[in-house]
Amino acid sequence: MNKNQDSLLYPCPCCGYLVLFEPPPGTYLTCPICFWEDTKDLCNAALRTAQRSFLECGACDPRWNHQVRRPTIEDQRITDWVPLDVLAERDRPLLIAQITQAFEGVSREDGVTLHEARVIDDWGGEEERAAARGLDTDTHWQEVPPQWIEQLWDAYSLLDSKGWRYYLPAYMVHALRCSGSTSAGDSVIYSCLLPEEPELREHGLSRFSVLTLEQSRAVCQFLRFNAAYGEADEAAARRALEAYWGEFCP
Template sequence: MNRGWDERQAEAFKIRRDRLIRAIEQAFGDVKRLDGITLHEAMVLDDYGSTQEQAAARLLDPEDRWQAVSDQTLVDCYSALSFLDPPGFRFYLPAFMRAGLRQFHPDPHGIRSACEFHLTRDRGKSLRKSDPAEMVAKYGFTLAQVQAIAQFLRLTIDFTWNHEGAVFEQAVARWEALANRRG
């Protein structure tokens, strides 16, 4: 696990990552997809596919538990977060977060970066104007889920150097404030 860190930093990352994966699994453990858009269906939307193509793509995602979605499927559908509806986003987000933590740096497929982007920018809003409370309402996140999201975003600040500086840190602080306020 050589990421340019010394042994102490690598161990600190591993401990926090593993603890956070458990928190994500617990917080999102019972989330159902319901009738939400699926990963492959989202990819068809990205490609401007037809309704028939969407229906066929939906059949490629039989999982009724997000824990059953493989990291490779997420890599294959890396842009799906942009095209999911709220039930689909809430269902697949923990799988993306977990995969992003497993392949944290250098984030070869952009999974972690996609999570960061979509959690700090509500659709149609900038990083500065996105409000986590609005996202919580839209996606129906619970307090435990908000706390896991805030921890995920904090980990990205603490262990990467590629985030977007002070504005990104302010966005993460808004998630943390929401997690603490609701607690």
Template structure:
């Protein structure tokens, strides 16, 4: 790492001075030239760009766009313009920021790096941060933000003993042989890989998962619900909300593992806070049971608490 004197010397280069001068200009100021954003969005200026966004300078939106350009250029240049290590280091710095635009950039970038095919690459590479409309189908920014919180909070969660299609067999009173065959269908390596069709097909499987697998699958179900509750006939949305309720269905479903307190205790603070945001949105826009779940257990994870 460089010492403060070295950093000050680097920051005083003519290029950095020029960029800092631009940062102070009115947002409506004409660009230096038509490719000004491409000139600025280079790995050697990455730390400066991030700091200018955090300072909320007049040209903050321009530099936010440059942050997205930096990540996009990793793919468009096959890592020649900026290395993956440099991106990871920059994202780690961004995680410490209190700036909302930076936080959104970190979450979206991590999701993009995991599944670039789910994003509109052209829009991203041009400095845009809109998710691919066909895949995400989100009409409001609030849902986008909640999905980002869920994605970041549950990233890297391992799967437990029971797989999704296996749980679906138990839900339908299947045999052990059928359950074993169903396990072979679950080829996912991380919950982000789970196809939406699986959630629609296994809409009521959540109660039959062990606590670890419940934690693994629940982010996929929450995201699916946020994206599809308005236009899908599947009951997956209802089951996703109900799985967070403190209800006892053991008399009716003796094999169900749902509502075991051990499930909720699997979640850390960040994951529980993401669940709260999900339930708050669903309670306001879809199902009263979501608000009941908040009052029963999840309200203690509200940011206001």
């Protein structure tokens, strides 16, 4: 078999050049052009970092500059190769618009607020909870201050169903706008995981059921975005999609 024919070669996930003799991922072959090792468990966050390095210095990691070679005229690259960073920036505004439209008009009603959730976590009483609720004066999720999302990221898991639905778009949009500097995306993803324990599973399904079909689709796309681009916990995002959310955006 003539392995030099482009039709018999597969693209390196990092640089896009047709240099692999087997289809990725999981070949454990090393690209001679960028020195990316094609492992089985592909981490898209690491791949994005490697692509940035390749575009800047010609290797997936500056440490391997002496191990790589520059592409020759014989080296062919797949015609539709685009770095993950470019794809993420293409999809980001579209996803923000989808989330904003899906959750337009959603109110907190009498649901648990962010500051109240922190008090609940600290085993505070009714008086403390009431005082904490008074701090959350926003009436639309777009009004939730970004600093509260940053400071109270851990309180998100303690919200009731109404509070979870209300703050969900605020956390998702903040995660998309502040990629790389916030844990809001992780908070959303972990809240979308479906527990295996029967009682906890029923509680999770009950919480998820408060969303409309359009809202569930927006959540699904947010999880797909993170699974594809690794801006939050991509492994957890994939588990959430497989367990429940994937059916909303097949």
